[in-house]
Amino acid sequence: MAKKKSGNVEFAPRGIGDEKSGAVQKGVDLPAATKSKHKDLGLSAAKLKAMYEQMYLQRRFEERAMQQYQKGKFGGFLHLYIGQEAISTGTTFALNDDDDIITAYRDHGWGLCRGISANEGMAELFGKATGCSRGKGGSMHFAKAENHFWGGYGIVGGHIPIGGGLAFANKYEQNGRISTCFFGDGAVDQGALHETFNIAQLWKLPAIFVVENNGYSMGTAARRHTVADIVDRADGYGMKSAVINGMDVFSVYEKMKEIADDVRKNSEPWFVEIRTYRYRGHSMSDPQKYRTKEELEEYQKIDPIERLKTYILENDIAKEAALEKIEEKVEQEVLDAVEFADNSDFPKDEELYEDMFVEDNPYFHT
Amino acid sequence: MAELQFREAIKAAIDEEMARDEKVLVMGEEVAEYNGAYKTTEGLLDKYGYKRVIDTPISELGFAGIGVGAAMNGLRPIVEFMTFNFAVLAADQIINHASKVKYMTGGQIDCPIVFRGPNASAGQLGATHSVAYDSMYAHFPGLKVIYTSEPDDAKGLLKSAIRDDNPVLFMESEQMYGLKGEVSDEEDYIIPIGKGKIKREGEQVTLVAHGKMYHLAVQAAKELAKDGVECEIIDPRTVKPLDLPLIIESIKKTNRCVILDEAHPFGGLAAEVGFLIQREAFDYLDAPVQRVTLPDVCAPFAKNLFDLWYPSVKQVVDAVNQVTYRN
Numbered sequence: 001m002a003k004k005k006s007g008n009v010e011f012a013p014r015g016i017g018d019e020k021s022g023a024v025q026k027g028v029d030l031p032a033a034t035k036s037k038h039k040d041l042g043l044s045a046a047k048l049k050a051m052y053e054q055m056y057l058q059r060r061f062e063e064r065a066m067q068q069y070q071k072g073k074f075g076g077f078l079h080l081y082i083g084q085e086a087i088s089t090g091t092t093f094a095l096n097d098d099d100d101i102i103t104a105y106r107d108h109g110w111g112l113c114r115g116i117s118a119n120e121g122m123a124e125l126f127g128k129a130t131g132c133s134r135g136k137g138g139s140m141h142f143a144k145a146e147n148h149f150w151g152g153y154g155i156v157g158g159h160i161p162i163g164g165g166l167a168f169a170n171k172y173e174q175n176g177r178i179s180t181c182f183f184g185d186g187a188v189d190q191g192a193l194h195e196t197f198n199i200a201q202l203w204k205l206p207a208i209f210v211v212e213n214n215g216y217s218m219g220t221a222a223r224r225h226t227v228a229d230i231v232d233r234a235d236g237y238g239m240k241s242a243v244i245n246g247m248d249v250f251s252v253y254e255k256m257k258e259i260a261d262d263v264r265k266n267s268e269p270w271f272v273e274i275r276t277y278r279y280r281g282h283s284m285s286d287p288q289k290y291r292t293k294e295e296l297e298e299y300q301k302i303d304p305i306e307r308l309k310t311y312i313l314e315n316d317i318a319k320e321a322a323l324e325k326i327e328e329k330v331e332q333e334v335l336d337a338v339e340f341a342d343n344s345d346f347p348k349d350e351e352l353y354e355d356m357f358v359e360d361n362p363y364f365h366t
Numbered sequence: 367m368a369e370l371q372f373r374e375a376i377k378a379a380i381d382e383e384m385a386r387d388e389k390v391l392v393m394g395e396e397v398a399e400y401n402g403a404y405k406t407t408e409g410l411l412d413k414y415g416y417k418r419v420i421d422t423p424i425s426e427l428g429f430a431g432i433g434v435g436a437a438m439n440g441l442r443p444i445v446e447f448m449t450f451n452f453a454v455l456a457a458d459q460i461i462n463h464a465s466k467v468k469y470m471t472g473g474q475i476d477c478p479i480v481f482r483g484p485n486a487s488a489g490q491l492g493a494t495h496s497v498a499y500d501s502m503y504a505h506f507p508g509l510k511v512i513y514t515s516e517p518d519d520a521k522g523l524l525k526s527a528i529r530d531d532n533p534v535l536f537m538e539s540e541q542m543y544g545l546k547g548e549v550s551d552e553e554d555y556i557i558p559i560g561k562g563k564i565k566r567e568g569e570q571v572t573l574v575a576h577g578k579m580y581h582l583a584v585q586a587a588k589e590l591a592k593d594g595v596e597c598e599i600i601d602p603r604t605v606k607p608l609d610l611p612l613i614i615e616s617i618k619k620t621n622r623c624v625i626l627d628e629a630h631p632f633g634g635l636a637a638e639v640g641f642l643i644q645r646e647a648f649d650y651l652d653a654p655v656q657r658v659t660l661p662d663v664c665a666p667f668a669k670n671l672f673d674l675w676y677p678s679v680k681q682v683v684d685a686v687n688q689v690t691y692r693n
Contacts (some may be wrong), residue, residue, distance in 0.1 A: 100439065134472030143471040150438060151471050155462050161428050162463060165435015172391070172417065172441060179439075192458070195428025202423070355473035356508055358531035363560060363607035364507075 013224045015290050024294045027215020027222065028275040030302075033248035034255075038317070041254055043093075045317045051093060051249060052312060053326045055085040055305045058109040060334045061118055065108070065125055068338060069284055074126045076138050081109040083247075083279040086304035087212055088113045090252025091180065095260055100148045100166040100179035102159050104187065106212075106278075107152025111142035114149035118337035128344035135347045136355060148177075157183060157190030160209065164196045167207035171267060178206040178263045186217030188230050197237045200269040207269045208259055212246065215275075218282040219290040234271035246276030247304045250311075368551050373543040375517035376406045376482075379524035380444060382554070384414055387442060390528060393420040393429055394446030394483070403448050404484065404543050430456035430481065434464045437479040437533075444528060447483035450499040450537060456481075464533040465508030478531045482524070485513055485537035486578060486628045487665060490672050496665030500577070501627070501634035503535050504606040510559055511605040513537040515580035517547040519603050522557030530559060539578050562609035564616065568596035571622040571686050574613055574639055576602050579626035579658075579677065586682035595690060605635055613639065614646045621652040622689040626682060631659040653689040658682050 016025060038048055062080045069078050081088070084106070092101070092113040103110045111121055116132045124131030125139055133141050133151075143151030150166060153159035163181025170177040187193060188211055200207055217225045234241035242259065245251040252274060259270050277299035281288050312318050356362060370378065384390045392407055398421040401408040411419040422429040426447060433445040447453040453460070464477050486498035504511045510532060514520045520538070527534040549555075565580070566587055575583035580601050587597040598616050602609055617623055623643055627636035636657035643655050658681045666672055687693040 102435075132472070133470065133474070136472045137470045141470040143474050145471065145474040150475065151467075153463070155458060158431070158458050158462055161431020161459065162435035162438065164428070165432040165437070166439045167435075168432050169436040169439035169441045172436070179435075192427050192431065195423075195425035196431065198423060199425060199428050199432060203420075355469045355471075357468075358476055358478075365606065365608065 015221060015224060016292065024292065024298055026295060026298065027277060027291065028213055030245045030247060030275050031243050033245045034251040036250060036254055038250070038315070041250060043253070047093070048308070048312055048317055049322070049326065051089055052305070052308050052323065053330060054089045054113060055249065055308065056327060057118065057330045057333065058085045058088065058112050059305055060330050061112060061121060061337070062108055064334045064338055065122065066280070066284070068125070073342065077105070078125070078139050078284045079106045079282065080278070080280040081106050083299065083303070084212055084214060084276045085109055086249040086252050087246045087274050087276060090249045091256045094253050094257035095180065096177070098148050099177050099260070100150060100170070101182070102150040102163045102166060102179070103152055103182040104156065104159065104184055105140035105152050105154045106184065107140065107142045110152070110182070111144060111149060114144050115147040116142055116144050116149070118333050119340040122337035122341040123344050126341040126344070127346065128341055129347040129351065130340070130344040134351070134355070157187040157192040159183070160187065160190070160192045161196045163209065164200050164205055164207055167200070167205040167269070168203070171204070171206055176264065178208065178260060180208045180210060182210045182212055184217065185211055185213040185215070185222050185230060186225065187211070188233060189226055197233070197239060197271065201237045201239050204267050205269050206263050206267045208256070208263055208272060209269065210272045210274055213273050213275050214278040216278070216282070216290065219286065221290065229273070231271065231273035239269055239271050241271045241273070244272060244274045246274035247299070247302050247307070249304055249308055367548040369546050370517050370549045371543065372517045372520055372538070372545045372547070373404060373406045375521040375549050376524055376538065377408060377410070379521045379528070380407065381410065381413070383525055383528040384410070384418060389440065389442045390444065391418040391420065391441060392444045392446060393422050393433060395422055395424055395448050397421060397446050404540060406538070406543070407446070426452050426456040427459060430459040431463065433479050434459050434467075434477060437464075437477045438467060438475050442478050442528065444480045444482060447481065449495060449540070450483055450485045451495050451497055453481065453483065453499070460503065460509070460533070460535070461506050465506050469508065476531050477533050479533050480527045480536055481533070482536035483538065484540045486539060487676060488540035490667050490669060491665070492667050493664040498577070498627070498629040500535070500537055500605045501629045501638070504635070508533065510534045510607065511537070512559065512603065513577040513605055514603050515542070515577055515601055517545065518549045519557060519563070519601070521549050522555050523559065523603060525556050526559050534559070537577065542578060557603070560604050560607035560609060562600055562602040562604070562612045564598065564612070565601050566597060566599040568598035568620065570595050570620055571597050571624060571689055572613070572616040572620045573597050573599045573624050573626060573682070574602065575599060575626035576605065576635075577628055579628050582677060582679060582682060583626055585679045586686065589679060589683055590686055595686060595692070597686065608639075610642055610646065613643070617643055617647045618650045621650050623655045624682065624685040624689055625655065625657045626677065627657065627659045628677065629659060630662055631657070632662065634659065653691065656685040656689050658685050
């Protein structure tokens with residue numbers, strides 16, 4: 001009979017309660033940002049200002065959304081993207097407008113980037129008929145299919161095969177479009193990712209799979225939920241890969257453009273790890289005991305919006321007054337959106353039964 | 367009319383729809399170079415090529431989801447599962463995504479996809495290869511579920527399923543693929559989804575039976591006819607939408623009903639139809655509705671236990687005797 005071993009048995013690695021060094025534990029290590037200047041990237045002054053406006057809109061939209069949520073204007077989940085705006089912005093500027101984007105439930109920023117207006121977005125949060133998904137989806141299911149934004153999805157990793165399927169259809173039709181699929185670091189532990197990677201590589205699907213690694217899968221640090229560097233998963237499938245600094249919009253834009261060109265040309269998938277940080281909790285009811293205030297402050301020091309602002313001012317692309325004007329415009333846009341959402345009607349009762357099926361008078365079991 | 371095997375009827379439906387519409391494609395395990403695990407896609411690779419007939423790895427979740435994404439983005443995939451027992455691994459794609467994407471995006475995205483393959487038990491295959499999933503999927507809003515019993519129904523309904531702009535589950539049976547039957551040779555033969563069929567007329571009792579259970583009902587009806595009991599057999603063909611008016615009309619005539627279902631008893635089609643009959647035809651019933659289902663037990667391997675487990679003609683006859691107070 002085997003001898004019983006002595007000692008404590010543990011499984012999941014421990015969290016911050018075990019740290020004794022005093023050094024700030026960081027959720028993600030950021031790779032160096034690009035040294036390219038905007039002219040090297042082919043970005044005009046007008047585009048830089050548009051990027052700034054887009055990022056600032058996402059930030060202020062969510063800050064106002066949070067306020068409205070706390071006032072009890074709407075319920076449900078509210079997963080904020082704050083801190084990660086360089087990824088959505090850099091990517092959408094790098095892609096063609098008819099390239100496909102699909103993402104997880106932290107989807108507000110993506111929707112705003114792909115043409116969901118602040119009004120439509122805020123109204124969707126409020127569950128109003130004027131929302132982008134007619135009040136049927138809420139925070140997690142923003143979508144704008146006509147602009148090739150296929151929506152936010154709420155099952156972790158569940159939309160990764162769907163992202164592969166969008167790419168499959170593009171290859172089938174030979175339409176020159178590529179598809180991009182974004183998900184959080186928690187999703188890399190799902191089998192759906194691995195099955196999709198295998199098929200995508202085997203079938204040479206024109207897809208970019210992107211993990212927005214913000215260091216935490218809800219309240220579990222990446223080092224506590226997954227082995228090795230996330231990007232290394234690409235190697236097992238012989239897939240091309242890259243790591244990008246997601247706190248710098250130029251880095252995201254430069255690399256995603258390069259990758260998109262490669263995918264369009266060669267029809268082979270990529271796996272990209274964009275490292276970033278979310279400032280807020282996983283959702284609204286998160287006490288955030290899994291990380292320190294100091295850690296959060298480290299990342300806020302390199303805020304992607306401030307960084308772009310500084311670049312614009314230092315390189316004399318626009319004057320402070322011009323940026324203030326953009327900020328004021330966005331602020332008004334978001335305030336108007338709150339008013340619009342508040343004043344909009346809820347969906348009518350009969351809309352409960354709409355949008356289930358394509359046909360006009362479908363069968364409902366009773 | 368032409369006599370076709372079940373598998374030939376399925377293949378003909380797929381073939382005709384692929385010829386009609388370039389957006390229709392087939393993907394699944396062994397569907398292409400192997401010609402189909404059950405030969406339901408035989409010859410399609412040669413005819414339509416590698417773009418439209420696609421072998422997948424054994425990754426049900428992965429390829430079902432790729433099918434869903436492709437359907438959202440304009441194609442009309444037919445995703446074959448080697449059996450619906452394996453499709454449990456893809457249930458997230460069917461239940462959480464295909465059935466919900468239109469609703470949760472406020473109607474923006476359609477998902478015209480067919481998930482098809484054999485369903486339920488196929489003999490002594492043990493616990494994990496023997497489950498009937500039609501009732502389970504019928505539970506979820508947004509899905510249409512078909513489980514046919516004869517080649518003619520299969521051809522007409524599969525063509526409808528492929529043309530439907532919503533997600534449809536189309537179920538078959540390993541044990542029926544070789545079954546022969548007359549199939550309409552009408553050009554572009556279509557049976558509307560949601561329409562059942564009276565397959566045997568009778569006055570004394572209504573048997574509701576679909577899929578493989580239909581054939582059990584036929585055998586039981588033959589036995590009972592010898593004793594002068596004439597059964598009416600209704601094959602719903604489509605589990606959802608369910609052709610309830612057809613069933614109720616029959617009950618109003620016979621006043622007695624036995625439901626056959628190859629699923630386990632809890633919450634399946636038999637339970638549902640039983641409820642609906644009491645709600646819609648309470649005053650017409652001369653006896654409590656009875657059902658013949660699998661027991662609330664996993665499929666056993668041993669032959670003797672399997673025979674006990676699987677619904678039998680005798681159970682159907684006994685149930686009919688019960689509702690006709692003949693025992």
